[in-house]
Amino acid sequence: MTSRSPRTTARPSTKGRAVARTTETGGTAKARTQTLLPGKDGVGTVRRTTLPGGLRVVTETLPSVRSATFGIWAGVGSRDESPTLNGATHYLEHLLFKGTRRRTALDISAALDAVGGEMNAFTAKEYTCYYARVLDTDLPLAIDVVCDMLTGSTLDAADVDAERGVILEEIAMTEDDPGDVVHDLFAHTMLGDTPLGRPVLGTVDTINALGRDQIARFYKRHYDPTHLVVAAAGNVDHAKVVRQVRAAFDRAGSLGRGDAVPLAPREGTRLIKAAGRVEVQNRRTEQAHVVLGMPGIARTDERRWALGVLNTALGGGMSSRLFQEVREKRGLAYSVYSYTSSFADCGLFGVYAGCRPSQVDDVLKICRDELETVAAHGIDDDEIRRAVGQLAGSTVLGLEDTGALMNRIGKSELCWGEQLSVDDMLAKIAAVTPDEVRAVARDILGQRPSLSVIGPLKERQTARLHEAVA
Incomplete structure (x- = not known):
């Protein structure tokens, strides 16, 4: 469970995508499936299914490998926090590993360990991702566990208090690495005391002040299906992934309204006027x-x-x-x-x-x-x-x-x-x-x-x- 600094160069383009082919899939409410990239001989085919509640499922198929990685992306990051909530997104990321109505924290970790899988998450300024990498035969387990975490977290008050100490230690560990901290300082130099200028982890003061009710409200507001993207890559079958994801969200009662539409990508024209700071x-x-x-x-x-x-x-x-x-x-x-x-x-x-x-x-x-x-x-x-x-x-x-x-x-x-x-x-x-x-x-x-x-x-x-x- 980590924070992620966005020191990367964006690569995907807003142009040049393949012509999408749309089909309807079964269920009491129709889902729309599109082939976004056809791939070559079925290799690298990218498909998207939008479920009735606005949840999107995107897969890329590689039949030649024996692994699969499953992830859920939430369109929320530290820039969505008020000053008093600074660090709440990352705090919540930790808490979703602490237990659900169906699994304890040990159950969550043991389920993936038992099949040699890897599970983790990261928080950035504009998104959060939870993922698991497993053998292709164990993909249904990974889907069930990660979906359960995202939809069934109990956010127990005792867990909030216990994890507070872990996050404070993570802040302390990060502070011991000035080569990393200087990038947070640079963001503050350029963007000031704004959501983008504040640290993803929050501060000692804001983490100590955050309570269970604040985090629960933040969770409810930002983890709606319309804010989520499910992604899977590897030796995966798109239709099976969609069915398993839909079943997991339906079991938790988290599919949302049938007429809901996915949240559009962020946009805007913020001007940074920092010079000589x-x-x-x-x-x-x-x-x-x-x-x-x-x-x-x-x-x-x-x-x-x-x-x-x-x-x-x-x-x-x-x-x-x-x-x-x-x-x-x-x-x-x-x-x-x-x-x-x-x-x-x-x-x-x-x-x-x-x-x-x-x-x-x-x-x-x-x-x-x-x-x-x-x-x-x-x-x-x-x-x-x-x-x-x-x-x-x-x-x-x-x-x-x-x-x-x-x-x-x-x-x-x-x-x-x-x-x-x-x-x-x-x-x-x-x-x-x-x-x-x-x-x-x-x-x-x-x-x-x-x-x-x-x-x-x-x-x-x-x-x-x-x-x-x-």
């Missing part, structure tokens, strides 16, 4: 952890393909500019990279480096100079070709297991409402032109950056940080 947490750490960055783009922005190529060339691998300049040529940092975070209505672009405190000024100057150079002059054609190849390869290699496939189809359905085949994704990447990369470099990197730092900095160093983003 600096936040420093002075800690006794061996390294200083630095993130220099600026506003990025929303996940539906068509420029995301070009930004993905730019991000790869600038700080996405060992041959990237930042890695070569900061680590290989000067030996100033062990870890240095760039990343993008994309949300429904905005995004972030950041450059991270971990270095000795005495080297912060030098590292920041190199990073700032590289960003300014690329903004003004772009990336050369050879770097772009290499980045396109690297991004294409990593995209395919990252989808080589059923868990990754389940994540792709589940997130695509929840966040975009559509699916894009791997071939179409590769075509989108290959179609990126040098001019598009240079244009997005001007748009993104040409902005005045902001800065977040965690480390044992002296007072004069902290003063110089403000000059670094002036």
Whole structure:
């Protein structure tokens, strides 16, 4: 059970999906089934069934494997929390493992352990996912257990109090990793005290203040079937998965109203106006952890393909500019990279480096100079070709297991409402032109950056940080 930072580049597109074929499936109320991606010889076929209560079931079939991953995605994350509820989404994620009307917490874990399965969950800023990976023959068990957790949780007051200590320990563990915390600090630097700027885990104060009734109301409001997407990938039969999911939700009385429709993907046009902001947490750490960055783009922005190529060339691998300049040529940092975070209505672009405190000024100057150079002059054609190849390869290699496939189809359905085949994704990447990369470099990197730092900095160093983003 983890929180998940959205330091990834969005990949699925809002265009290019296959023509859907619609059929009606049985039951007292009709369900609508569509083939979204036909696959090749039945391999990689993606289908979606929308049940009468608005619950969506999406599957990708791979007959050649012996495993299956089943997950349920909820369209709720930490950005849906008020200040007093900060951390409630993640708290709830923990509590759904604590027991249902049919199973104790031990029953839940023992059921999957007994078949060698894996079960976990993660919470992000805009969604939550619960999943299990099992042998294909044990998929009915995984479906039953995970659906039971989502629909039958008791949210016992004693469990709420007991799990509070676990979450406080998780916060403490995260705080002991400044290389991770600095990204939360950067989100706050850029987005301020807003739902997107607050930590997914919440704070010690908000977790201590949360009670069972608050969490139960949050659960009831956000775990309606219209907010959920069920996803399964591997050696699965779509019709069987639909029947098993429908039976599990029907048994719990959680199918919802027959006329309900799925919740539409989030949208909006939030503008991030942060420029030249600096936040420093002075800690006794061996390294200083630095993130220099600026506003990025929303996940539906068509420029995301070009930004993905730019991000790869600038700080996405060992041959990237930042890695070569900061680590290989000067030996100033062990870890240095760039990343993008994309949300429904905005995004972030950041450059991270971990270095000795005495080297912060030098590292920041190199990073700032590289960003300014690329903004003004772009990336050369050879770097772009290499980045396109690297991004294409990593995209395919990252989808080589059923868990990754389940994540792709589940997130695509929840966040975009559509699916894009791997071939179409590769075509989108290959179609990126040098001019598009240079244009997005001007748009993104040409902005005045902001800065977040965690480390044992002296007072004069902290003063110089403000000059670094002036």
